[in-house]
Amino acid sequence: MSKDGQLLVVALGGNAIQKPGERGTAEEQRSNIMTACRHLASLMERGYRLVLTHGNGPQVGSILLQNESARDLVPPMPLDVCGAQSQGLIGYMFQQSLSQALRERGIHTPVVTVVTQVRVSAEDPDFLDPSKPIGPFYEEEEAQVLVREKGLVVKEDAGRGWRRVVPSPDPIGIVERGPIRQLVDGGSVVIASGGGGVPVVEGPGGEMEGIEAVIDKDLAGECLARDVDADGFMILTDVEGVAVDYGTPMQRFLDRMTASEAGAYDAEGHFREGSMGPKVRAGIRFVRSGPGRWAIIAGLDHAEEAVMGGAGTRLEAD
Numbered sequence: 001m002s003k004d005g006q007l008l009v010v011a012l013g014g015n016a017i018q019k020p021g022e023r024g025t026a027e028e029q030r031s032n033i034m035t036a037c038r039h040l041a042s043l044m045e046r047g048y049r050l051v052l053t054h055g056n057g058p059q060v061g062s063i064l065l066q067n068e069s070a071r072d073l074v075p076p077m078p079l080d081v082c083g084a085q086s087q088g089l090i091g092y093m094f095q096q097s098l099s100q101a102l103r104e105r106g107i108h109t110p111v112v113t114v115v116t117q118v119r120v121s122a123e124d125p126d127f128l129d130p131s132k133p134i135g136p137f138y139e140e141e142e143a144q145v146l147v148r149e150k151g152l153v154v155k156e157d158a159g160r161g162w163r164r165v166v167p168s169p170d171p172i173g174i175v176e177r178g179p180i181r182q183l184v185d186g187g188s189v190v191i192a193s194g195g196g197g198v199p200v201v202e203g204p205g206g207e208m209e210g211i212e213a214v215i216d217k218d219l220a221g222e223c224l225a226r227d228v229d230a231d232g233f234m235i236l237t238d239v240e241g242v243a244v245d246y247g248t249p250m251q252r253f254l255d256r257m258t259a260s261e262a263g264a265y266d267a268e269g270h271f272r273e274g275s276m277g278p279k280v281r282a283g284i285r286f287v288r289s290g291p292g293r294w295a296i297i298a299g300l301d302h303a304e305e306a307v308m309g310g311a312g313t314r315l316e317a318d
């Protein structure tokens, strides 16, 4: 496996920023991000070039709650603006931490964040039956007020209370792909498409309108990987890899699978919606998008071994 100059898009999961049980203070987030950045810096030390993307669930959730709580003092911002805000705050922390982790290794590559819009289709089927829960939990009565007064869609979330749900449309393309490629070609590490990017629909005159939806960050990361012509797509999460029969006594983690094998396991229902499902589907799309392209789904703590083939689940074209 030659690595010199190989370009990797790395998608970081929620655990790279906030761990379960944490309140999400700035100190906690900085410390988690620093740990993640040490792994990323060791990949770069081995000769890989990186483009990063990341989740934003807890962070945009906090921003929505802040907007909600202060609504009588400051006008609340819509979801697309809150998403852009989360890209900035998370990107800023990664810029500082990754630059620091690289400096510790004598590497002086610039790190820059691009606030990213991702195009979706106004005809996406998910608009008809929104599926992605976001923001705070409500009592049933409060939830019904949101429906009546603001026309929001709410659903009961697994016995934990009521939540707003928004569509999760499929990404079509990265609006800022040109400038992102220029930055990558110029030698920068680029952080882009955070939280799946801000979903936008293109109007008849080419204008982009932000919409109230959330794109899956792994599917958007795959779009980004194609757009920057990456060699590899790495999804780093909080499990060691992809398992069949996950969470049952038969559970078995896989070292590798072809795109067709992965598709067959997916059809048999081995990968949960909203978590492992979109990761595997993103991996399948990427390895099928061009010759020699590979994808890895692995634990963040084992990023270095994973890229050498010693950890995680590797996806290859048939």
Ligand code: ADP
Pocket (backbone or CB within 6 Å): 012, 013, 014, 015, 055, 236, 237, 238, 239, 241, 242, 243, 244, 245, 246, 270, 271, 272, 274, 275, 276, 277
């Ligand atoms: P991230 O924030 O990294 O995107 P997710 O929670 O969305 O993390 O996805 C990772 C989770 O996927 C794991 O913690 C695991 O519980 C779940 N999961 C569902 N199906 C599988 C599977 N077949 N193999 C491994 N993990 C799975």
Ligand code: MG
Pocket (backbone or CB within 6 Å): 013, 055, 274, 275
């Ligand atoms: Mg996820």
